[in-house]
Amino acid sequence: MHLKEDYNVAVDVAVDVEDLHKSFGNLKVLQGISTKVNKGEVVAIIGPSGSGKSTFLRCMNLLETPTLGKIYIDGVDITSRKCDIMKIRQNVGMVFQHFHLFPHKTVLDNVTYAPMKVKHVDKGVARQEALDLLNKVGLAEKANVYPSKLSGGQKQRVAIARSLAMKPQVMLFDEPTSALDPEMVKEVLEVMKDLTQTGITMAIVTHEMGFAREVAHRILFLDQGRLAEDATPKEFFNKPQSNRAKQFLEKML
Numbered sequence: 005m006h007l008k009e010d011y012n013v014a015v016d017v018a019v020d021v022e023d024l025h026k027s028f029g030n031l032k033v034l035q036g037i038s039t040k041v042n043k044g045e046v047v048a049i050i051g052p053s054g055s056g057k058s059t060f061l062r063c064m065n066l067l068e069t070p071t072l073g074k075i076y077i078d079g080v081d082i083t084s085r086k087c088d089i090m091k092i093r094q095n096v097g098m099v100f101q102h103f104h105l106f107p108h109k110t111v112l113d114n115v116t117y118a119p120m121k122v123k124h125v126d127k128g129v130a131r132q133e134a135l136d137l138l139n140k141v142g143l144a145e146k147a148n149v150y151p152s153k154l155s156g157g158q159k160q161r162v163a164i165a166r167s168l169a170m171k172p173q174v175m176l177f178d179e180p181t182s183a184l185d186p187e188m189v190k191e192v193l194e195v196m197k198d199l200t201q202t203g204i205t206m207a208i209v210t211h212e213m214g215f216a217r218e219v220a221h222r223i224l225f226l227d228q229g230r231l232a233e234d235a236t237p238k239e240f241f242n243k244p245q246s247n248r249a250k251q252f253l254e255k256m257l
C-alpha cells in the first residue's frame with residue numbers, strides 16, 4: 005500500500021488528484037487535472053459533452069487507468085501498481101447512468117450480494133442492513149420483487165442502496181438521472197440529497213444544474229479535459245470566470 009508522503013497533514017482529504025492525464029490512443033481526454041476533495045464534501049462535475057467528465061470519474065475507481073498522474077483515495081495511491089483494485093472499489097462506490105442490477109435476483113438479494121460475497125458479512129446482518137438501506141431510499145416494500153417490476157427511478161434507488169451496502173467512503177455518480185423519465189428524476193435526486201447530509205464524500209457528474217447549484221459544495225467545470233473552473237456553486241453560477249463556462253451556462257440555464 006502506497007501512502008501519500010504528506011498523508012498526516014492531509015487526513016481530511018478523501019480524494020487527491022495530481023496532474024491526471026488520460027488518453028485513448030491519440031485522443032487526449034484528460035489533460036492535467038489536479039484537485040482535492042475533502043471528506044464529506046460533495047462536488048458536482050459539470051461541463052460540455054465530451055469534456056472528459058465520465059472519464060475523470062471513472063479514473064477515481066480505476067474503471068479507466070490513468071495514462072499519467074496520481075490519484076490518492078484516503079491517502080492510498082490507487083495508481084500504484086501495488087494497489088489492490090478490489091479493495092479500492094469496496095471503498096469507492098459507483099452509481100451509473102444505467103442501473104446494472106442483477107435481473108435474476110430480488111431487490112434485497114441485489115443489495116446483500118456484494119457485502120456477503122466480497123466482505124463475507126453474515127447473511128442475517130447483511131439482510132438487516134439491506135432492509136435499513138432500502139427503507140432509506142423508500143423501497144422497503146419492494147425487497148422481494150425482481151428489478152423488472154420496478155420503474156427506472158426505483159431501479160436507480162436500489163442501485164444506490166446496493167452501492168451503499170458496501171459502506172464506501174466515497175460515492176461516485178455518473179449521470180445517475182440521465183436515463184430516467186423526467187418524472188422519476190426528482191425521486192432519485194431527493195435520495196441523493198438526503199445522502200449529502202450523511203457526511204459521505206460524493207462526486208457527481210450531472211447535467212442537472214439546479215441540483216448541482218443547490219446540493220454541491222463545489223463545482224468542478226471541465227472543458228476539453230482541463231479543470232477550467234473550481235468554485236463554489238454561488239461563484240460559478242453567478243460569476244463564471246471563463247467564456248466557455250459562460251457559454252455553457254447560457255445553454256443550460
Ligand SMILES: Nc1ncnc2c1ncn2[C@@H]1O[C@H](COP(=O)(O)OP(=O)(O)OP(=O)(O)O)[C@@H](O)[C@H]1O
Pocket residue numbers: 028031033051052053054055056057058059060
Ligand atoms: N473507452 C474509450 N475509448 C475511446 N474513447 C473514449 C472512451 N471513453 C471515452 N472516450 C472519448 O473521450 C471523450 C470524453 O468522453 P467522456 O465520456 O469522458 O465525456 P463526458 O464529458 O462525460 O461526455 P458526456 O457529457 O457526453 O457524457 C469523448 O470524445 C469520448 O468519445
